[in-house]
Amino acid sequence: MAAVTQKSGGDRVLRVINVALLSLLGLVCLLPFVHMAAKSLSGRAAVSAGRVAFWPIDWTLSTYRYVLQDDLFWRTFQNSAFITIVGTLLALTITTMAAYPLSKPGFKGRKVILLLYVFSMLFYGGMISVYILMRALNLLNTLWCQIIPLVLSQYNLFIMKTFFEGLPEAIEESARIDGAGPARTLVSIVLPLSLPSLATIALFYAVAYWNGYYHAMIFVTRADAKPLQLYLYEMITTTQNLYELDPAQAAGLSSSGIQAAAIVVSSIPILIVYPFLQKYFVHGLTIGSVKG
Amino acid sequence: MQTTLSRRRTRLGAYLRANWLYYALSVPGLVYVIGYKLLPLVGLQLAFKDFSIFAGDNILESMFVSPWVGMQHFEKIFGSADFWRLLRNTLTISLMKLVVLFPIPILVALMLNEVRCRPFQRVTQTLIYMPHFISWVVIHGIFLTMLSANGILNRVLEALDLGKTSFYTDPIAFRWLLVFTEGWKESGWGAIVYLAALTGIDQELYEAAYVDGAGRLRRIWHVTLPGIAPVISLMLLLRLGGILEAGYGQILIMYNPTVYSTADVLQTYIYRTGLGKLDFSSATALGLFESLVGFVLIVSCNGVSRKAFGRSLW
Numbered sequence: 223m224a225a226v227t228q229k230s231g232g233d234r235v236l237r238v239i240n241v242a243l244l245s246l247l248g249l250v251c252l253l254p255f256v257h258m259a260a261k262s263l264s265g266r267a268a269v270s271a272g273r274v275a276f277w278p279i280d281w282t283l284s285t286y287r288y289v290l291q292d293d294l295f296w297r298t299f300q301n302s303a304f305i306t307i308v309g310t311l312l313a314l315t316i317t318t319m320a321a322y323p324l325s326k327p328g329f330k331g332r333k334v335i336l337l338l339y340v341f342s343m344l345f346y347g348g349m350i351s352v353y354i355l356m357r358a359l360n361l362l363n364t365l366w367c368q369i370i371p372l373v374l375s376q377y378n379l380f381i382m383k384t385f386f387e388g389l390p391e392a393i394e395e396s397a398r399i400d401g402a403g404p405a406r407t408l409v410s411i412v413l414p415l416s417l418p419s420l421a422t423i424a425l426f427y428a429v430a431y432w433n434g435y436y437h438a439m440i441f442v443t444r445a446d447a448k449p450l451q452l453y454l455y456e457m458i459t460t461t462q463n464l465y466e467l468d469p470a471q472a473a474g475l476s477s478s479g480i481q482a483a484a485i486v487v488s489s490i491p492i493l494i495v496y497p498f499l500q501k502y503f504v505h506g507l508t509i510g511s512v513k514g
Numbered sequence: 515m516q517t518t519l520s521r522r523r524t525r526l527g528a529y530l531r532a533n534w535l536y537y538a539l540s541v542p543g544l545v546y547v548i549g550y551k552l553l554p555l556v557g558l559q560l561a562f563k564d565f566s567i568f569a570g571d572n573i574l575e576s577m578f579v580s581p582w583v584g585m586q587h588f589e590k591i592f593g594s595a596d597f598w599r600l601l602r603n604t605l606t607i608s609l610m611k612l613v614v615l616f617p618i619p620i621l622v623a624l625m626l627n628e629v630r631c632r633p634f635q636r637v638t639q640t641l642i643y644m645p646h647f648i649s650w651v652v653i654h655g656i657f658l659t660m661l662s663a664n665g666i667l668n669r670v671l672e673a674l675d676l677g678k679t680s681f682y683t684d685p686i687a688f689r690w691l692l693v694f695t696e697g698w699k700e701s702g703w704g705a706i707v708y709l710a711a712l713t714g715i716d717q718e719l720y721e722a723a724y725v726d727g728a729g730r731l732r733r734i735w736h737v738t739l740p741g742i743a744p745v746i747s748l749m750l751l752l753r754l755g756g757i758l759e760a761g762y763g764q765i766l767i768m769y770n771p772t773v774y775s776t777a778d779v780l781q782t783y784i785y786r787t788g789l790g791k792l793d794f795s796s797a798t799a800l801g802l803f804e805s806l807v808g809f810v811l812i813v814s815c816n817g818v819s820r821k822a823f824g825r826s827l828w
Contacts, residue, residue, distance in 0.1 A: 240625050251645050270664075329533065338552070342547050342551035347551065347558065348558070351554035354573055357573045374547065436763055455767060
């Protein structure tokens with residue numbers, strides 16, 4: 223492309239417009255977060271009056287103190303942490319195990335298994351069916367009923383399968399000649415080569431678990447089994463409705479300041495991890511999700 | 515006869531000795547897909563039964579002993595005004611999102627592709643992918659705050675003398691709020707697919723176009739767009755295939771009773787009917803309708819894509 227870079231005037235105008243539009247887009251994505259962070263750090267009067275824009279007014283950490291002292295916040299935070307860590311590890315293991323054989327053309331039964339995965343991706347049995355399953359298994363109101371539904375995503379499975387298919391056959395061949403068995407080859411040759419793809423799907427699973435609320439809305443009614451997202455959801459909807467009765471008001475805090483603090487705290491784990499993993503998914507990912 | 519059989523058996527034995535690992539590795543995934551995805555399909559019988567949770571000692575027994583009622587639930591559904599409202603809302607919201615939001619990731623990818631300054635490109639990507647990683651609950655919280663009566667947006671509108679709007683309770687404005695927040699969350703992330711497709715375009719085509727005197731815009735029009743057209747078509751057909759979903763996960767979090775008239779979709783209604791009112795049979799019947807139509811749509815869209823562009827999802 224560098225060979226055809228033009229330096230005409232019209233081109234320069236286009237380039238400036240392009241950069242300006244992209245910057246605007248970036249700002250539109252960023253500013254709502256900045257606004258929430260500013261609100262969470264501002265004093266009550268400024269928040270209630272709606273004076274806070276993108277910089278805190280009357281700095282305070284009292285909203286964070288309030289959120290972090292809430293027992294239910296910690297309980298649900300721990301639930302989400304457990305669901306995310308255990309779920310991601312399980313999902314990563316199961317997905318890799320399932321994807322590896324599917325990448326081998328010589329694997330008899332491959333077609334049938336692929337068909338099962340594709341069909342299960344396209345035909346949804348409905349929420350009542352899975353509710354009955356979880357109830358019959360006595361898993362309602364547990365953390366497991368929030369882990370199981372997302373433990374294998376067909377999209378991630380296909381990303382891994384495509385990645386394995388792209389590994390040169392010669393690598394595994396030479397390991398075999400050196401006397402390594404198939405299990406040994408997988409663990410000490412294939413998996414280390416797959417780290418970028420594994421990191422990518424680990425991020426996708428972790429995000430799905432951490433951000434998950436849908437299955438909890440179906441399977442969980444007891445407060446102590448709820449994930450952080452449902453705690454947030456209830457906080458957001460009830461403080462809007464019961465503004466006057468809000469205990470936070472009595473504590474001298476504004477409910478929207480507290481909401482902002484809770485939102486910031488719950489988003490921080492992802493916002494910290496994601497930029498570090500960006501370099502992996504920008505490359506490897508999409509070649510797997512769309513078959514050429 | 516004897517010898518061919520035993521020879522076949524030794525060949526099978528040799529195959530299994532060499533490939534046993536593949537079968538062992540497949541087991542957990544199969545347990546999941548059969549146990550969690552296929553087995554529950556047994557529950558679809560409730561669409562043709564009159565389910566009573568107290569019919570048996572446990573929920574499975576209740577399911578099996580509830581009496582068959584044929585197509586009664588479907589007749590009730592298709593005869594109700596609710597159903598047509600839900601279908602209209604679902605299709606309207608899906609089409610609004612499709613028409614407004616579908617081109618944006620393509621434009622974003624084309625724009626990012628023209629940027630020559632790597633650090634700027636990287637930072638922009640980090641920023642515009644970010645909302646994809648944020649949950650709907652958090653996004654709902656952010657927009658509820660920004661759009662509330664004395665939120666930042668209404669302050670700006672007031673300052674510009676445009677008057678306040680209550681986006682969360684106005685049935686028409688709320689639909690646009692759904693479209694906007696969906697676009698805010700996924701437009702940047704959606705560009706990744708097209709960026710990947712762009713890297714596959716033959717560079718010689720650009721050079722040839724340049725030699726022919728084509729400017730930047732003409733090169734995009736005559737080289738870039740045709741180059742990614744198959745991916746664009748595939749994405750479009752996938753969207754059409756999922757048209758009955760309408761992004762219900764988002765709506766389930768963001769809507770409220772004041773906007774049921776325009777924003778209640780099939781899945782949100784199923785949720786309230788099935789788990790709110792415990793009317794399992796109606797909810798299952800409506801869900802089965804959606805699943806069947808969705809399945810037929812996606813399979814035919816994929817078929818069209820395969821025939822027309824040689825690209826398919828499976």
